[in-house]
Amino acid sequence: MAEIGNAPVQHAVLAVLSASRRCLTIEELADTAGISRRQAWNGTVGLIARDYVVRRERGCYEVTEEGLVAHTAGTPLKSGPAGPLERCRKPQANTLNGRLWRAMRMKGKFSLGDLLNLAAHGDEGNAEHNAGRYVRALVAAGYLTELRRAKPDRPGSNGVKRYALLRNSGPLTPMLRRGGDIYDPNTGELHSCASSEAGGKS
Structure with missing residues (x-):
């Protein structure tokens, strides 16, 4: 044909x-x-x-x-x-989510703070909020899973929330779409995860 x-x-x-x-x-x-x-x-x-x-x-x-x-x-x-x-031959080369995804693939297990230390630039506003939103979406889409919290480092703390990468689909950054869905250019799949916006901070 x-x-x-x-x-x-x-x-x-x-x-x-x-x-x-x-x-x-x-x-x-x-x-x-x-x-x-x-x-x-x-x-x-x-x-x-x-x-x-x-x-x-x-x-x-x-x-x-x-x-x-x-x-x-x-x-x-x-x-x-x-x-x-x-x-996506030229995927979001220097976006926060692109750097977060590379950090996740490199570390495998991490906290939000670990990711921000590797991926956030000093001049990037709302990096913690945006990174938390992206992490919650990836959890809802099945890319990440929450691990048991690390032991509290100070009185009154619940410990640090940690995550593990479950679905390492490839080098291209899974994209958070309007409405909360994740589009994965590595596989061409769209994962519905609107519930990711529910709940508290990561």
Whole structure:
């Protein structure tokens, strides 16, 4: 099957999902759109990154309201995300979350303070708040797990909360999306974790 550009592939995938209005597998998308499975996968991942498609369950994808509006309006997809690695060849090189993710992969087990010592820059405002939000989202998405607290270092303290990295999916930084979901460019998966914003500080 001849390869075609990523923008036409995304248009084809979006058209199929918009017409279906139900959850479809990559195989179903490829067969219906008349493209290869690799093209269907790359197109779907690109549309997820645009918030036009969401993964409802493992291996099953559905158009979002934003995607329906874009398809109906004929919004052009001139360029942009392709496959998970192509899309993030230059990932958030010097963002706080990028540095936090690298620190997590390096240490394996850590406290929020450990991460901030490695990742936060002195001129970065609200680093502790933003890092705590990112850590809570990764816990909710199953990337991190909470460990038993370290022994208190002073009277009245509950000890330091520590974490372990469970899902080291790759070098690209899992991205915290609006609404609290995590999009992982290493795998092309979107993990719903809106509950991560509930609860107290990390």
